[in-house]
Amino acid sequence: xxxxxxxxADRAMAPKxxxxxxxGTKFDFAGNKIAVVNVWASWCSPCRAEAPTLVALANKYTxxxxxxxxxxxxxxxxxxxxxxxxxxxxxxIDDSILIGFKSSLPANAIPTTVILDKSGRVAAxxxxxxxxxxxxxxxxxxxxx
Numbered sequence: 001x002x003x004x005x006x007x008x009a010d011r012a013m014a015p016k017x018x019x020x021x022x023x024g025t026k027f028d029f030a031g032n033k034i035a036v037v038n039v040w041a042s043w044c045s046p047c048r049a050e051a052p053t054l055v056a057l058a059n060k061y062t063x064x065x066x067x068x069x070x071x072x073x074x075x076x077x078x079x080x081x082x083x084x085x086x087x088x089x090x091x092x093i094d095d096s097i098l099i100g101f102k103s104s105l106p107a108n109a110i111p112t113t114v115i116l117d118k119s120g121r122v123a124a125x126x127x128x129x130x131x132x133x134x135x136x137x138x139x140x141x142x143x144x145x
Contacts, residue, residue: 001113001128004105005138008145011121014114015100017067019092022078027067027090034142035065035116036135039098039107040091041073042081047111050129051085054113057135058089064139071095071110117142 017029017037029035038054040047058066068091070078075093082091098107105114105125115124115138124138
């Protein structure tokens with residue numbers, strides 16, 4: 001995917017990440033840690049291709065919050081996707097969260113993955129499928145700040 005990185009001085013705040021999850025529970029991201037926010041849909045081929053990478057990195061970087069945002073999808077299909085790939089992190093089903101990224105790095109296609117710094121500001125975006133190298137590098141770069 002295409003990578004965009006924003007210097008710390010130029011970052012905008014991310015929207016509040018909260019809402020109902022795919023499984024009907026409430027989710028509210030408390031912040032104060034790096035977060036990887038992945039916008040996806042079960043019908044999206046690149047989303048299926050990147051799912052094992054996201055799962056592996058979520059299991060590797062346990063100090064980083066991984067959060068999914070489901071967009072334009074059927075919840076039953078999305079649940080099957082999560083079971084198939086054993087997604088270990090919550091997925092919020094609220095497209096209105098995406099509007100909150102319009103002043104920083106909006107999800108211009110899916111999949112889109114946004115990295116938030118510890119202050120809750122948008123630090124980077126990968127438009128398209130993530131790779132182990134691309135996402136690991138961004139997590140490490142933001143963690144080192």
